[in-house]
Amino acid sequence: MFKYIGSKRVFIPTLGTLAQQSEAKSAVDLFTGTTRVAQEFKRQGLVTTACDIATYSHVLAQTYVATDSAEINEDELRTALQKLNELPGDPGYFTETFCQRSRFFQPKNGARIDAIRNQIETEYKESQLYPLLLTSLMEAADRVDSTIGVQMAYLKQWAPRSYNDLEMRMPVLTPGKGQAVLGDAMQVIDELPPTELLYLDPPYNQHRYYTNYHIWETLVRWDEPEVYGVACKRVDAKEAETKSVFNYKRTMKDAFFDLLTRAKAGLVVISYNNESWISAAQMRDHLLEIGCESVVSLGFEHTRYVGAKTGIHSPTGQKVGSVSHTKNMEWVFVAGSRAQVSATVRGFEENVLREFSG
Ligand SMILES: C[S@@+](CC[C@H](N)C(=O)[O-])C[C@H]1O[C@@H](n2cnc3c(N)ncnc32)[C@H](O)[C@@H]1O
Incomplete structure (x- = not known):
């Protein structure tokens, strides 16, 4: 978590x-x-x-x-996670915004996040696994980020954990x-x-929370928003509805x-x-x-x-x-x-x- x-x-x-x-x-x-x-x-x-x-x-x-x-087929979930983990990186919006314009993640992980997130959208949008896979991706990204726990800033030097490879794991369901x-x-x-x-x-x-966790908001919505500032926050953070x-x-x-x-x-x-x-x-x-x-x-x-x-x-x-x-x-x-x-x-x-x- x-x-x-x-x-x-x-x-x-x-x-x-x-x-x-x-x-x-x-x-x-x-x-x-x-x-x-x-x-x-x-x-x-x-x-x-x-x-x-x-x-x-x-x-x-x-x-x-x-x-x-009890209603989730664990084998199906495990297979989906394995397939997503095996996808090669494919740099896109996420890599450009959060690994190049800013330095929240290492580009090797950003490219995999882009590839995995796109695949979740095309293959699992209508599946009951959809939120579970998104959760697994957020948690995987969190384990390799380069922050102190908020996304208003990233560390000047890469955090040691950011060098690890992104790994999607099974969410522990109740x-x-x-x-x-x-x-x-x-x-x-x-x-x-x-x-x-x-x-x-x-x-x-x-x-x-909207600005402190703007990357999770963008990763889930997958709406490629315009961003501003060093931390590449969503421009809609300036609007009243997000306050x-x-x-x-x-x-x-x-x-x-x-x-x-x-x-x-x-x-x-x-x-x-x-x-x-x-x-x-x-x-x-x-x-x-x-x-x-x-x-x-x-x-x-x-x-x-x-x-x-x-x-x-x-x-x-x-x-x-x-x-x-x-x-x-x-x-x-x-x-x-x-x-x-x-x-x-x-x-x-x-x-x-x-x-x-x-
Ligand atoms: C102190 S945190 C809750 C932490 C939570 N108990 C936990 O253990 O993770 C406050 C939460 O309130 C949410 N929040 C802020 N304004 C809100 C609102 N107007 N309506 C509903 N949720 C809101 C934030 O997104 C944030 O997740």
């Missing part, structure tokens, strides 16, 4: 335990990103819906959440039912049926509270960041205001994303600053009926920061 800012990788077991103890049968992960959390809910037996505004995330959700591993929804959370929230557990992990700052209300201090809090008010959920679990534009007290007050009987906040210390450790880099990958701290306190709010909240947080007494009742 690829490098992603704000990914809840270290929290998966915790979130899985919370979901299991909640005894919810259905879940929505509204800002699913890598889909890691949604996958865990699915493994815990919840019928899970994974939503995101990013097209690449939707492909991951189609693969890891909507696809039931059995069970699920759904993938592509769209803006502000609209999707009204279209979704009621859910027993709603998990929310929105962007809490100005860092846009999220959650990336602006002016709009974030009201949008998020509006979303919570409109949500049709029994239990709400929110991954909360202490550097957020919403204070913990505001979050608690709003959850109580919208009728949650009980709100518990749990605290976990964790390490900040990789960029924080390696410092701040210019668009050409030069180190231009350092980050003062690498530890972050991550909070999880659990809100709902008194009985369900207390069952959900059982065993996490040491992590309980505050408990409130309406």
